[in-house]
Amino acid sequence: MTFLRYDFLLRMLRASGYSINHVENVTDVGHLTSDADEGEDKLEKGARREGITAWEVAKRYTEEFIVGMQTLHIIPPTHLTKATDHIAEQIDLVRRLEGKGYTYRISDGIYFDTSKFKTYGHLARLDLKKLQAGARVEFNPEKRNHSDFALWKFSPENTHRDMEWESPWGRGFPGWHIECSAMAMKYLGDTIDIHAGGIDHIPVHHTNEIAQSEAASGKPFARYWLHANHLLSQGQKIAKSAGNGYTLADIAAHSFSPLDLRMLALQSHYRTQADFNWSNLAAAHSRLASLQAMADLRWQLPDTAVSPIDLNLSAQVILGELQNDLGTPQALARLSEIETQLEKTPPAQTQRQEFITFLQFLDELLGLELSIRSDITPAQKELIGKRAEARAQKDFAKADELRKLLTDQKIGVQDTNNGAIWYRL
Numbered sequence: 001m002t003f004l005r006y007d008f009l010l011r012m013l014r015a016s017g018y019s020i021n022h023v024e025n026v027t028d029v030g031h032l033t034s035d036a037d038e039g040e041d042k043l044e045k046g047a048r049r050e051g052i053t054a055w056e057v058a059k060r061y062t063e064e065f066i067v068g069m070q071t072l073h074i075i076p077p078t079h080l081t082k083a084t085d086h087i088a089e090q091i092d093l094v095r096r097l098e099g100k101g102y103t104y105r106i107s108d109g110i111y112f113d114t115s116k117f118k119t120y121g122h123l124a125r126l127d128l129k130k131l132q133a134g135a136r137v138e139f140n141p142e143k144r145n146h147s148d149f150a151l152w153k154f155s156p157e158n159t160h161r162d163m164e165w166e167s168p169w170g171r172g173f174p175g176w177h178i179e180c181s182a183m184a185m186k187y188l189g190d191t192i193d194i195h196a197g198g199i200d201h202i203p204v205h206h207t208n209e210i211a212q213s214e215a216a217s218g219k220p221f222a223r224y225w226l227h228a229n230h231l232l233s234q235g236q237k238i239a240k241s242a243g244n245g246y247t248l249a250d251i252a253a254h255s256f257s258p259l260d261l262r263m264l265a266l267q268s269h270y271r272t273q274a275d276f277n278w279s280n281l282a283a284a285h286s287r288l289a290s291l292q293a294m295a296d297l298r299w300q301l302p303d304t305a306v307s308p309i310d311l312n313l314s315a316q317v318i319l320g321e322l323q324n325d326l327g328t329p330q331a332l333a334r335l336s337e338i339e340t341q342l343e344k345t346p347p348a349q350t351q352r353q354e355f356i357t358f359l360q361f362l363d364e365l366l367g368l369e370l371s372i373r374s375d376i377t378p379a380q381k382e383l384i385g386k387r388a389e390a391r392a393q394k395d396f397a398k399a400d401e402l403r404k405l406l407t408d409q410k411i412g413v414q415d416t417n418n419g420a421i422w423y424r425l
């Protein structure tokens with residue numbers, strides 16, 4: 001859901017004339033199960049469970065992730081960077097922080113001293129005194145401050161992890177946060193325009209990214225932060241234990257298309273919680289179907305009755321809603337208004353190109369594939385024509401019979417002032 005929501009950001013920026021350098025990282029280094037740099041390594045744990053190495057686990061899920069993104073027609077990033085391909089950059093960044101006096105060494109690794117970074121926690125408006133006082137659980141007594149975090153963790157003595165590297169401080173692996181700073185700075189420079197992510201990362205992960213990056217470069221790390229709110233499932237937080245998480249395969253097994261899911265993502269604003277359940281997805285499906293029926297008007301434009309609607313202006317209005325803090329529900333509401341008007345007065349033959357351009361623009365912006373839909377077959381058109389004749393001759397039994405034939409071919413017919421309009425069932 002988060003990736004879909006940010007796909008609309010990318011599409012909006014592109015449609016607004018920006019060129020995009022978009023970096024997305026694959027966290028393929030195993031990290032620890034808690035934010036507090038304690039606990040088990042999820043990747044190494046998963047590898048043991050599946051009887052394969054951490055490298056194989058990372059490869060498998062990275063591939064699955066990429067296929068999923070393709071399935072959802074999410075625009076691929078300019079750079080898809082793996083943490084394991086950037087260990088040298090991460091070590092280099094830790095050395096820079098060390099050179100500036102921000103780090104210290106304890107028995108299990110190299111840590112960032114958050115008390116030395118004056119604006120630590122500003123993004124999350126953290127109350128550090130309270131944090132320190134409340135720090136009883138999971139507090140490593142060797143750490144100087146509760147909020148200090150690992151930049152480099154040592155491999156435990158006498159054990160070999162699947163993933164570990166040599167470093168100036170000893171064999172081990174990078175802390176979770178450092179990969180983002182190292183890769184962002186490599187591909188985007190010291191200051192990036194927009195950093196997007198999930199709302200759950202504000203208090204620890206993004207806070208630490210800012211601290212490391214700004215401590216090293218002395219420059220602001222990100223000009224804008226966008227935080228997507230949680231996706232719930234049946235009103236509950238998605239959790240493995242609750243069994244309420246779904247995959248794209250589950251969606252397909254319920255006969256929904258990836259476009260239905262895209263529509264569901266459009267229906268809520270990225271800063272609000274979205275709820276996934278099958279009836280919401282069904283509602284998204286029918287809303288999409290009605291937009292598809294609008295798009296299919298392009299194959300049945302009347303010769304007369306020029307629609308008064310200015311489609312170029314309508315496209316700009318929809319773009320404007322997205323430019324206003326990514327107002328996807330507002331953009332959809334505008335689109336519904338346009339749809340209603342077009343149903344009443346469809347564009348005329350003379351407006352065909354304008355209409356196609358409008359559909360193409362919508363696709364660039366929303367990715368709903370409205371402009372690439374095909375016409376029905378000549379045989380199906382003939383059935384529609386014969387049905388109209390039967391109706392004109394008041395032979396309603398024959399008309400119903402012909403409608404049934406069309407229904408069997410998943411074509412619906414609606415009789416309007418402009419004659420019969422077909423749509424796909």
Ligand SMILES: [Zn+2]
Nearest residue numbers: 177180205209
């Ligand atoms: Zn990150």
